[in-house]
Amino acid sequence: MRRKELEIILQKISPLPKYDIWSEQYQTPPDLASFILYTAVEKGDIEGKKVADFGCGSGILAIGAAILGASEVIGIDIDPVAISESKRNAEMLQVSDKTKFFLMDVRDFNIEVDTVLQNPPFGTKRRHMDIIFLEKALSVSKVVYSVHKAGNTDFIRKFVERLGGAVDEIWFSRIKIPKIHKFHLRAVYPVDVEIFRVVKWKGL
Numbered sequence: 254m255r256r257k258e259l260e261i262i263l264q265k266i267s268p269l270p271k272y273d274i275w276s277e278q279y280q281t282p283p284d285l286a287s288f289i290l291y292t293a294v295e296k297g298d299i300e301g302k303k304v305a306d307f308g309c310g311s312g313i314l315a316i317g318a319a320i321l322g323a324s325e326v327i328g329i330d331i332d333p334v335a336i337s338e339s340k341r342n343a344e345m346l347q348v349s350d351k352t353k354f355f356l357m358d359v360r361d362f363n364i365e366v367d368t369v370l371q372n373p374p375f376g377t378k379r380r381h382m383d384i385i386f387l388e389k390a391l392s393v394s395k396v397v398y399s400v401h402k403a404g405n406t407d408f409i410r411k412f413v414e415r416l417g418g419a420v421d422e423i424w425f426s427r428i429k430i431p432k433i434h435k436f437h438l439r440a441v442y443p444v445d446v447e448i449f450r451v452v453k454w455k456g457l
C-alpha cells in the first residue's frame with residue numbers, strides 16, 4: 254500500500270465527537286499519521302512487531318499500525334469515549350482482530366512492546382504530561398515515535414539520555430489544534446511540532 258492510500262483510509266477516522274481541553278484531545282492529522290507510520294515501517298518498527306499507541310484518541314496511529322502489518326496493537330486512553338471510538342473505527346477498517354483498546358492511565362501501563370507510537374498531550378494543561386508519556390514509553394519499549402510541541406528539543410534530548418536512550422532522528426511538521434484557552438479567539442491554531450524517534454540503548 255502506498256502512503257497516499259493509507260492517508261485516504263485514515264481520513265475515514267473522525268476526531269473524537271467531544272474535544273476535552275483538559276486531556277488535550279486533538280487528533281493527529283491523517284497526513285502526519287501516515288508519515289509517522291510509513292517512516293516507522295521503513296525503519297522496521299511496525300511489520301511483525303507488537304506496537305502500543307499511548308493516548309490513542311480515536312485510534313488513528315494504532316489502526317494505521319495494524320493496517321501496515323503489526324502483529325498486535327494495544328491502544329490505551331484515559332477517556333472511555335476514546336476507547337469506544339477506537340474500537341468502532343478498528344471494526345470499520347477491519348483490524349479489530351489485531352487491535353486491543355484499554356481504558357487506563359498511561360502511568361499504569363506495564364506490558365512490554367517493541368514500538369510505541371504516541372501523540373501525547375503537549376502538557377499545556379497538565380505540566381510535563383508529554384514527558385510522563387515519553388518516560389513510560391521508553392520504559393516498556395525499544396523504539397518510540399513521539400510528537401511534541403516544537404521548541405524543547407534540547408530538553409527532550411537530555412531527558413531521554415538521562416533515561417538511557419537516544420534521540421535518533423527528528424522530523425518537523427505543523428498541526429492545527431482546537432483552541433486550548435477560553436480567551437483564544439480562533440477555533441483552531443497552527444502549532445509547530447517535532448516528531449522524535451527515540452531508541453533505547455541501555456536497559457532501563
Ligand SMILES: C[S@@+](CC[C@H](N)C(=O)[O-])C[C@H]1O[C@@H](n2cnc3c(N)ncnc32)[C@H](O)[C@@H]1O
Pocket residue numbers: 276277278279280281306307308309310311312313314329330331332335357358359360371372373374375
Ligand atoms: C493529542 S491526543 C492524541 C490522540 C491520538 N493518539 C491521535 O494521535 O490522534 C492525546 C490523547 O491522550 C489521552 N490522554 C491524556 N492523558 C492521558 C493519560 N494520563 N493516560 C492515557 N491517555 C491520556 C487523551 O484522552 C487524548 O486522547
